[in-house]
Amino acid sequence: MSDLAPESPRLELDCRGMRCPLPIIRLANAVTDVEVGEVIAVVATDVAARADVPAWCRMRGHAYLGERPAPDGVPTYLVRRLR
Template sequence: MAHGFSSSLLVLFFQTRHDASLDDDFYHCFNSEVLMVDSADTLPASDRELDTSGLFCPEPIMLMHNAVRDMTSGQVLMVVATDPATTRDVPKFCQFLGHELLNHQSEADGTHLYFIRLG
């Protein structure tokens, strides 16, 4: 496969992402605290940035998967996304692969910023 994903991994990920409502999925399923911030001054530092603006499911997650392969545990990936589905997909991605979603910020223009610490 050109993208490097096993088909069973993608099927399992996308089957589980639709199991709960958006509120349950994002805020309750992961038992993790996600900080919603208003100021760029409080955003975590990142080791790598990935801009998935304009891309739709499953492309942002596929690119994230490729990005984390080149990173090491403890590093922080910042993801910029415009697809509203990422509010469900990114937390699932983190839970499924053992990463920590440090921060999610939604901008007024529909852009989402995610800060993920690799597990």
């Protein structure tokens, strides 16, 4: 996806080395730590996160903004809290 958030994420979750479902559990637990409209970045080495983060967003009513690499090349998935 190319609809990346222009602003910096309000919160970054470092999920490097965590296997499914831990990155999603961390995201679910942290989503209320940011205000509605703010962005959370999930940095995850687990390949399952590429499908899991967008699916979680669809199921929970949040916006998946896309993926971009972290400075070290690890995929970073961007989520906007909508409710």
